[in-house]
Amino acid sequence: MSNLIKSQGPLLALTGLVVIFSVFSESFASMANFAAVLEAAAIPAIVAIGLTYVLMQASIDLSVEGVASLANIILSITVANSVTTTDIGLWAIPLVLCAGLLVGATSAAVSIYVRMPSLIVTLGMWLTTVGMAALLFPDRLPQLLETRITQLAIDKQFGLSWIVYLTLALILVALWVEKYTRFGRMSRAIGENEPVLIMSGIKVNRHKIAAFALAGGCYALAGILLGARIGVGNTQSGVGLLFPAIAACVLGGTLLSGGQGGIRQSMIGVLILVSLRNGLIQIGVDPLLQSALEGAVIIIAVAGSTWHLRRKVRVIK
Amino acid sequence: AQDDTSKKLYLGVGNTSADYWTQMIWGATQVMESVGGTVAVIGNDFDPQKSLQNIGAITAPGCEGCIFTWFPDSPAFTKTFVEKIGDAGGFITTLWNRAEEIHPWDTAPDAWIANISFDGVDAGYQNGMELCKAMNGEGAIVVLQGVLDNAPAKQRTMGLEKAIAECPGMTILDKQVGSWQQAPAQDIMRTWLTKYGDKIKGVVGQNDAMALGALAALREAGLAGKVFVTGTDGSSDVVKQIESGEILSTMSGLNEYQGAVAAALAYGVRVGDIKVADLTEAQRDFFMQQILITKANATEFLARKPDPAEYSYEAIKADIWAKSAGQIPAGVN
Amino acid sequence: MTTAFSLEGITKRFGEVTALDNVSLTLNEGEVLGLIGQNGSGKSTIMKVMAGLHRPDTGIIRVGGKVVQLRSPLEAAQAGIGLVHQEQSLITSLTVAENLFLDKPATSTRLGVYRWAKLRDRAKHQLEKVELDIDPFTSVSELSFGQRQMVELAKVLSLEELVHGHLVILFDEPTAVLNPPEIQSLFSQIRRIKHRSSVVFVSHRMDEILDISDRVYVMSDGRNVADRDKENVNVDELYELMVGKQRVNREDRKPRNAQIGAEPALTLKNVTVPGEIEGISLTLAPGEILGLIGVQGSGAETILRTVFGLSDRWSGEIDYFGMPLNVDSPPQAVDKGIGYLPAERKTEGMIRNTTVSENVAITYGWQHGHGAGLISRARERGLIHNWVTKLGIKTPSIGQRIDTLSGGNQQKVVLSKWLFGKTLKVLMLDHPTRGLDPGARSDLFGVIRELADQGLAILLVGDTLDEVLTLSDAIIVMKDGRVSARIEGVQATPPSEEELVKAMV
Amino acid sequence: MTKDTILMFLRRNGALVVLAIILTAVSTAAPGILRWRAINSLLQDNAPLLIMIVGATLPILLGCLDLSIAAMASLAAVMAAMLSPALGSASAYVVVAGAAMIGGLQGWMIGRLQVPSFVISLGALGIFKGIGMYLTAADMVGIAPGISVYETLGSRSFGISNAFILVLIVAWLFTLMLKLSNLGRNIYAFGANEIAVYISGVRRDMVRAFAFAASSGCAALGGVMMISQTMFASATVANSLLLPALVGVVVGGTAISGGVGGVLSSLIGGLIAILIRVGVTISGLPPESQDVAFGITILIAVALTTDRAKIGLVK
């Protein structure tokens, strides 16, 4: 039992939240609401998957919102839409994903070869991609007329949209990558002790570029799915994705200092955050106080779920 | 600084990629182009700090006689902006936001020509009454609010409360902050549906993006068209949904006209066609007309095409306040 | 005898420091070459050049007679050269198996995907070589220090399967963290692989060098000063070759006449740290050097850490000059006049990325300042220079980054910070000579005795029995977290090593 | 001067050189910018941002991040405005002191709860924002007129904005503290290796508490400066300043990993970022390209100001 507490702190925190909300609100623990939580968690989860590898390597990527918005705009002007005449059909999806990969790889390459911290490089990339989205934006909001994309959000199987299933599939793949591929294993190692890997002749830079590129791909996918969900191309569509995603990773135990955590932990973090938002609405907290409660719960959840890890000789940055 | 400063309008906007902004910019551009001038559009991403930096950058090298039309993203900053432009010897018309306590005639009065807004209380009220009518005066509604400390969000809430006072059978079940955005609004709506189920008869989206978010969640639940949704902004997406019956109503301002009037006032004062001293308070702080769009007029609204000729400087100057909805009353900002 | 590997005229500079100055070295097939020298004499640098980690500024490298360029550790590995680092270099969050084949991806992955079953078999095989009976999929973080060193060895030995030709295996102070049985196991491994490899072995312990090496290569100041066959040297000569004639008088070896205070400085009563030590009681008086010995995990180090306020949970009673010592963290301990030199120099001892002087002044610099928390760098500088000279710290300047110093010199810098203040009453030393060369060690012994003579109470966990026997006035032998013997009057009537070992195991 | 010494000079003073280059570029495009009045008004406008940059440097020197500064500045502005009728000038002092205490508590909690600074300050961000919203009911609060502190902060002495003078004084005090005091030494060492510093007997909880108190206090001062200009506060007035503040620190050459950098270089970094914004705005680029131009120029500036010799591993 005490072992369970030790290894599963964040999971227990999530369980605790669910129990509390279920007690205080009748509707929280309903099937329909769980579906609502999953729907709300899907896109943040995809972003968090991308971020997790980057964070595990002890880098950080702030370009999330820009890349997702840019992806959303590229998608909406290249598929059938109400404004432009281009229509490359579903080819738009690989196109957009490639754009995301490219942005990510560029960030990593600049950070590595110009030797600049990833925080600032990706911050610059954030501004740049936001600007590029604005540049590509046509005069009016393009509505997505490609139903094969918009159906992803609308079509429901067992009460859940394809977006949720797609996310679940992606989580499985990401878990597999984390456990079974050299890239996955090396990502954590890079975060823990990069100099040793370099001395062992491991091509660390490749793994870093791969992590950022994958992350970029994930944000682009998030941009596509946002497009499916909101049905229009909007330069602001990615706004608000970044901080919750980082917070979710950290909540789950994927720390910014690298070498720790993983996909499973980050996903638990996403669920904690989304359940919290949902639960606060369910129990009817004053909207003015919501952010204060959210803040307090984040601190308490992390403090509680890592209490057993407290050591005098522990670095906490 | 060699060019004629009267010919270049600095137009500070939220961003350049939404219907409202493109229409407003279009109106201002027509006016300036008709006098052989240009518009420099400055995007501030709804960030007052960025606005401050941008105004600082423009006025820093010297800006005697420059003209501005600016959207102060937060009313807290309006005073700083107009005073700054006053100090630099420029002229400014503001859009939407000013603090309750300050007016063009009492704060940097020579520089701050006018403040032009849309009546958020009226928008909230008319949408509310439309909802009341659709629900036959009975039923519970939920409200998706904008960013809480934005003036329009508060005005629209006040208007809705006014409508509820007149329509006591309508009650507010819940209010949440959707931050003007579609995706968060959709998540909130979904949560509401699980919490309140079919108790919800109507949804007030304080802008169109949030109305669309709510609609998306309703569609998932198979309730689109059954639960009434209102928006505000008059964006073409929403108007199309009104046509198809999935959204009840939205309020559209005369967006092009607002841009044109703001530009014309700034330019007119600058070149001396208009004397600030001659203007009344009602001419310096006023609402622009707006129209409620419902199924009845949606098609017509979509078909309308503004005629550039009507937006030339001369045409606007001929009767600048033709489409004013009157002075902004105290206590609404 | 054929030459397996040679360096010819290698020079390597780091900025103003010349780490290697025209060094030549040949290594014959099947030979173990002992490499010795003072701290900072260039031993690690030479090994790193051989392992492809540093590119020499001038000079050539030959493997099996052919001139080669070793541009990376990978290229060195392909040429059959492997290095066991001075500082451990395992990734603790990965499994043992992954660490073993970290630098040989082809062994364990195909198209970037792990083949766990294959990896396990191969890892098992490597671990058997070093007689380490653990599951290959254990995470390294769960291993003891000694076990990790064995994994490092296994990692290098996997070259046996990977390379067909002759191997060159380099060991940089592998025994510093091993206990005697582990050292014996290491030596038998070295003897086993001699048939197809040459070995370079660095150690500061002369007896080990003479035990395992066929030939001894002595370095001083980046130069080779002697190259002798084992048959033709003895410990004293090697010692003299390393440190120079003038310093050979080994004053520190003479028994000390300690002035031990009557009232204890430190009294432990029944101190227990769950899972580490149990019911420890001991006393330590001013002027006394109390040595703690025991095999690894016997709990000696835990005692020091508990007194210093580093144990997370403990019970019992600690008195300090007759008053209860209420210390819950190092700052409180330091306030009371207690100092602690940790064994883990890299993570706990030195403040990396800062200079020598900042490291020395961190704890007590303010005591030499202007008061009110303002420091005086000018005054500090003079005092730091004193210690640098006194301890013979080899550094171009006190403004040098500590990371660029050799391991032994780093250790001396870390020790100096405790000697820098005016209020120290108890000093606890955890493996203070780890990585020090014999000369430096004897310097340090001198300093420790001098401190004790000045009335400091010293608690020492030693690297070797010999060290503890030389320094201590009394010895406490630890076994499984308990005190198994206390021996007084060590200086007057030294106990035999056998006696001690018996109490330890 | 040999080539080496020039290179050395450039490496050490990268930030200053970049500042000079950008100033030259901007003033060539718009000569008017060099007039004292123009510079002064830029400094006045940006004093709140600059003071936040100064404060934010300290946690970053430790290798920590304080994400709550912008929310704290907003909350401070709101509190100062609400207290101004009752307390007059004292409202400003009370708010800054209170903020420093709250910041200190934050820093102390990081160590006590052993929760990373990122999480604590993210939580604090939410809490401050919520409290601000709740206190104001999401409305604006005007400041009482004629209060001397705010009037002083909003005006000039010797032709220089008082707010900016205050920024300089604070930056100078912090610089002296970092250079001359034991605390300053501990801060740098902490950033380099927290555990070794702890085992050397440094009170790490106090060091961290101080750094966060400084960043919170400076943020509150920024909020106070801001309302001395705007005269109105709302619960979100300063919220968008978080990223610009962090950008300023990084452009100045302070490493996020801790241990390297300083308050003055952050101040220079902040000025660089501000000038780049000015340059981009007056460049006449269409608004859509301005963000791209700003992002890329900032990247180039950081590339030039980072002293890579001092940072071991770039993450």
Ligand SMILES: Nc1ncnc2c1ncn2[C@@H]1O[C@H](COP(=O)(O)OP(=O)(O)OP(=O)(O)O)[C@@H](O)[C@H]1O
């Ligand atoms: N990366 C570096 N930068 C600058 N100087 C270095 C660097 N690496 C080593 N040195 C210097 O080179 C010299 C030789 O160092 P080296 O580590 O080879 O010594 P060593 O013989 O291994 O000492 P020890 O016995 O203490 O391990 C020392 O003076 C050291 O300070």
Ligand SMILES: Nc1ncnc2c1ncn2[C@@H]1O[C@H](COP(=O)(O)OP(=O)(O)OP(=O)(O)O)[C@@H](O)[C@H]1O
């Ligand atoms: N027991 C072992 N320990 C360490 N390395 C080994 C061992 N056996 C083989 N290797 C090395 O691992 C690498 C791959 O080995 P091997 O060729 O046997 O794999 P493989 O059999 O080719 O896989 P497959 O044939 O399925 O592609 C080679 O470099 C080989 O030298």
Ligand SMILES: [Mg+2]
């Ligand atoms: Mg060495």
Ligand SMILES: [Mg+2]
């Ligand atoms: Mg094979």
